[in-house]
Amino acid sequence: MTDDPDRHARKMAKKKAARDKIMATKTDEKGLVIVHTGKGKGKSSAAFGMIFRCIAHDMPCAVVQFIKGGMSTGERDLILSKFTDICAFHTMGEGFTWETQDRTRDTEMAQAAWEKAKDLIRDPANRMVLLDEINIALRYDYLDIAEVTGFLTTEKPEMTHVVLTGRNAKDELIEIADLVTEMELVKHPFRSGIKAQVGVEF
Incomplete structure (x- = not known):
């Protein structure tokens, strides 16, 4: 059974007032350390979504891919063909x-x-830098986690966002990060014999 429209309006007005009160206390800005990890799909895709937001807002940004080779991907090809003036890749x-x-x-x-x-x-000048699959390099100790976390906490400019992707993010990285998202794998077509497809995986 649906709520009475007037009751619903009052309920939503109360929620909005509470939300506005919370939002009024959120006034600071800072460059964030953002980690996308977990076994689920979408870590790099979500990170590239933020890179394209930066591009759309004319904010200089950059991408460094740590593990993936020079294979053609939609994000890479689009940036290299259209946006090299604002996004180094x-x-x-x-x-x-x-x-x-x-x-x-x-x-x-x-x-x-x-x-x-x-x-x-x-x-x-770079408002966001994406370190794609750096967590894999850290997992296999190709890089020293103490050096990476030390650099991010002491040398990153105050307003620069850094996004780090890949499975198995180290605890030390999660500890210093401002935002951590773990992608959970619920179901994947690969298990049903379906290969990676253009527009979904790359």
């Missing part, structure tokens, strides 16, 4: 670890990507 990995099978080379590439990332983050 650096694919620094050579493919997933099970494909490269070379720990020494993977470590060298991850460390080179981290050096590039630090340069981009230090530049206060």
Whole structure:
């Protein structure tokens, strides 16, 4: 049974007043450390959504891909073809670890990507820097987690957002982050024999 319209209006007015009171206390702004992790799909997709928001608002931004090789993806191709003036894009990995099978080379590439990332983050002109799949590099100890967290807490410009994606985010990273989202896997078509598809996965 539906509520009486007048009762519903009063209820919503009370909710709005409570919400407005809460929102009035939220006045600060700062550059956020944002982590997307978990076994579920959508970590990089959500991060690229924020990058495209920055582009739409004419906010300079940058992407460093740590693990993924130079394969064509919709986000990469669109940025490289249309938005290089406002979004620097650096694919620094050579493919997933099970494909490269070379720990020494993977470590060298991850460390080179981290050096590039630090340069981009230090530049206060960049309002957001996406470190795509850096959590994988951290998980396999290609990078020193203490160095990464130390840099983010001491050298990141005050108003720069940094987004870090990938499964198995380290506890130390979660501890210093301002926003952490864990994607939960409920169901995936791969388990039913369906391969990665254009427009969904890449």
